[in-house]
Amino acid sequence: EESGLSPTWITDILPSVIQDLNRYGVCVVDNFLGSDKAQPILQEVEALHVRGLFEDGQVVSPNVQDQARGIIRGDKITWVTGNEPQCANIRRLVSAVDSIIAKANHHQDAGQLAKYSITWRSRAMVACYPGQGARYVKHVDNPDGDGRCITAIYYINKDWTPEGGGVLRIYPEGNSQVAEIEPLFDRMLFFWSDRRNPHEVLPANVTSRYAITLWYYDQKEREEYLSRASASTAST
Numbered sequence: 001e002e003s004g005l006s007p008t009w010i011t012d013i014l015p016s017v018i019q020d021l022n023r024y025g026v027c028v029v030d031n032f033l034g035s036d037k038a039q040p041i042l043q044e045v046e047a048l049h050v051r052g053l054f055e056d057g058q059v060v061s062p063n064v065q066d067q068a069r070g071i072i073r074g075d076k077i078t079w080v081t082g083n084e085p086q087c088a089n090i091r092r093l094v095s096a097v098d099s100i101i102a103k104a105n106h107h108q109d110a111g112q113l114a115k116y117s118i119t120w121r122s123r124a125m126v127a128c129y130p131g132q133g134a135r136y137v138k139h140v141d142n143p144d145g146d147g148r149c150i151t152a153i154y155y156i157n158k159d160w161t162p163e164g165g166g167v168l169r170i171y172p173e174g175n176s177q178v179a180e181i182e183p184l185f186d187r188m189l190f191f192w193s194d195r196r197n198p199h200e201v202l203p204a205n206v207t208s209r210y211a212i213t214l215w216y217y218d219q220k221e222r223e224e225y226l227s228r229a230s231a232s233t234a235s236t
């Protein structure tokens, strides 16, 4: 794949990613990279963890009512660009996801994806839920138009069982169906980042529930958000 051409597997899964996002707002791809490529990614993440690079997520919410509810998220996170020396395999994952998102965005049958121009993405957020019931309360990733249009989450939990917990529950807007996504090894998940997909992480019992998240930005929404933000700081 280093030739820069997208591997055939990327073009093969593209239609189902586009179709599922348009139809359900959510898309799950199992055996995304194949275990021989997924395993080294897990090892890099475990190495980051062993080296103590994970910090507590936002342990207590800035606003009071959330504080009254106690911890709103129990994840520990670290951000990587993928260019760090020990993250070569994470970088391969990131470039594979970049390629899928770019091709889907420009595909002639992109549907709702066509209204976005996805020109930017976040760094990779590597998260670990340390077990003992760690969870993330129901929330929307992008409730107020900060530019994020697609959330991409890659799970790397070997031999996951229901007792392990840590299921991602998505409540697709306008749909009575709740989606329960098990954080399985080498599973890739895409969903719209806005209010269409409130979601929560149910209490995790396994020692470490790992996931790598990327957020993709729509250029127009991002620029409008930044100009609003700068206008508000200018006026203060």
Ligand SMILES: O=C(O)CCC(=O)Nc1cc2ccccc2cn1
Pocket: 127, 136, 140, 141, 153, 167, 168, 199, 201, 211
């Ligand atoms: O790991 C999963 O299955 C998803 C967890 C999740 O929703 N994480 C998450 C993490 C976030 C960190 C900072 C700001 C917003 C955030 C929104 N969501």
Ligand SMILES: [Mn+2]
Pocket: 139, 140, 141, 199
């Ligand atoms: Mn989220």
